[in-house]
Amino acid sequence: MGMPEAARARAVRDLHLHERNFLSAKLEPIEPLEPLPNYPVHVDLTKRTLPGLAVVSGMLSGLSQVIRPRRAVAYGDDDVLLGVNVRGCSTVRQRDRDLMLGDGDAFFATRDVTEITVTRPTPVRFVGCRVPRVPVAMLLGRLDDTPVHIVPHGTEALSLLVTYASAITDVLPLATGELQRVAVSHMHDLIAATIGATRDGRAIAAGRGIAAARLRAIMTDVSARLGDGDLSVTEVARRHRVTPRYIHKLFENEGLTFSSFLLGQRLSRAHRILSEPRLAYRNISSVAFDVGFGDLSYFNRAFRRRYAATPTEIRQAAMTDALLRG
Numbered sequence: 611m612g613m614p615e616a617a618r619a620r621a622v623r624d625l626h627l628h629e630r631n632f633l634s635a636k637l638e639p640i641e642p643l644e645p646l647p648n649y650p651v652h653v654d655l656t657k658r659t660l661p662g663l664a665v666v667s668g669m670l671s672g673l674s675q676v677i678r679p680r681r682a683v684a685y686g687d688d689d690v691l692l693g694v695n696v697r698g699c700s701t702v703r704q705r706d707r708d709l710m711l712g713d714g715d716a717f718f719a720t721r722d723v724t725e726i727t728v729t730r731p732t733p734v735r736f737v738g739c740r741v742p743r744v745p746v747a748m749l750l751g752r753l754d755d756t757p758v759h760i761v762p763h764g765t766e767a768l769s770l771l772v773t774y775a776s777a778i779t780d781v782l783p784l785a786t787g788e789l790q791r792v793a794v795s796h797m798h799d800l801i802a803a804t805i806g807a808t809r810d811g812r813a814i815a816a817g818r819g820i821a822a823a824r825l826r827a828i829m830t831d832v833s834a835r836l837g838d839g840d841l842s843v844t845e846v847a848r849r850h851r852v853t854p855r856y857i858h859k860l861f862e863n864e865g866l867t868f869s870s871f872l873l874g875q876r877l878s879r880a881h882r883i884l885s886e887p888r889l890a891y892r893n894i895s896s897v898a899f900d901v902g903f904g905d906l907s908y909f910n911r912a913f914r915r916r917y918a919a920t921p922t923e924i925r926q927a928a929m930t931d932a933l934l935r936g
Contacts, residue, residue, distance in 0.1 A: 641676055641677050641678065642675065642676050643670075643673050644673065644674045644676070645672060645673055646673060646729070646731055649731045650671065651672040652733060653670060653673070654670075655667070655668035655670070656779045658778055658779045660778075660793065660794050661790065661791075662742055662794045662798070664740040664741075665740075665797075666737070666738040667736065667779045669734065670730045670733075670734055670736065671730060671732060671733040672732075673729075673730055674727055674728065674729045674730070675727070675728045675730070676727055677691060677721070677726040677727075679724055688743050688744075689720070689740045689741060689742055690719075690720055690746050690801065690805070691720070691739070691740050692717070692739045692761075692804065692805075693736060693739075694715075694716040694736060694737045694768065694775075695712065695715050695734055695735075695736055696713075696735045696737060697713055697734070697735040698730070698732060698734030699711065700728055700729060700730045700736075701728070701729045702717050702726060702760075703728075704724055704725075704726045704727075705757070709758065709759075709760050712763070714768075715760060715761065715762060715763050716760070716768055716804070717759065717760050718759060718761060718801075720753055726758055737772050737776060739797065741798060741801055746801055746802045746805070748874050749799065749878065750806050751866045751871075765804060767800055767804040770800055771804055774796060775797065786927065786930065787919075788919060788923050788924065789927045789931050791918060791919050791924070792927045795881055795885075796885070799878060821860060825860040825863075828846060828857060831846060831850070833875050836872075836875055836879055836901050837901060838902060841872065843857050843858065843868045872902075873912060874916075876903065877913055877916045880897050880903075880909070880913065881924060883900075883901075884897060884925045885925075885928040886928065887929055894906075894921045898921075
């Protein structure tokens with residue numbers, strides 16, 4: 611910044627205070643920044659906040675950032691946090707545990723009773739996302755409070771997430787509420803996919819591999835057969851040579867039910883189809899039936915409850931988005 615060290619510290623703290631004063635009362639500012647001694651400070655940030663999503667991208671250097679614990683923030687104390695090192699190296703510390711992040715690595719966490727400190731002494735280009743826990747848990751299952759975990763680079767869902775999040779902060783205008791809902795829903799899906807792949811690996815490493823692998827196989831099987839309107843837990847159990855009660859127990863351990871997972875997957879599949887402009891020729895009833903709904907009225911009610919918008923509004927938003935992008 612070309613400032614003395616004391617002036618740099620004051621400027622960075624003033625940035626945090628300025629944002630906190632001018633944001634809407636229902637939004638949290640960027641997590642506090644603190645200059646590191648003897649390192650040049652660089653701050654270049656863009657923040658985009660939508661209902662159900664906050665995305666920050668840019669470059670930080672010579673700084674530590676504190677992710678505050680639960681009950682230390684006015685809003686967002688039950689959020690899921692995901693930070694990606696697009697380029698550069700940083701250290702993430704919680705309690706006495708340090709994680710080293712390189713190019714393309716990421717970390718995710720839920721807020722618990724201890725703070726998380728991210729240290730970036732040298733330039734790091736990053737993307738940070740914060741979303742409510744509930745919509746991600748609807749796709750993934752229970753998200754218990756756990757220590758911060760690393761997401762290794764090269765994960766397909768993580769790569770897609772970075773591309774989409776960067777577009778939200780840097781490119782997409784998202785001028786209407788419908789467009790914003792489409793973007794937020796896509797981000798929830800990508801974050802759930804990223805966390806799910808990482809969590810499955812941890813479950814296997816912790817010795818819970820049989821149950822974790824079997825549940826993942828069942829979830830994959832269900833997702834592949836969404837168009838079967840008669841799909842039932844009894845049929846799935848027969849195919850996997852287990853009892854229906856065992857399947858119910860696997861889902862209960864994740865804070866889900868078989869029926870809620872099936873409904874969530876069907877709605878998510880319908881949302882993706884309706885959000886694809888090249889599929890605009892398909893009428894909404896055919897989309898509903900193709901993902902397994904036999905009752906169009908029930909589909910419309912469930913869809914609106916999930917996305918706070920009608921199927922028609924989601925399709926119109928996707929078409930508008932395609933036109934704006936040329």
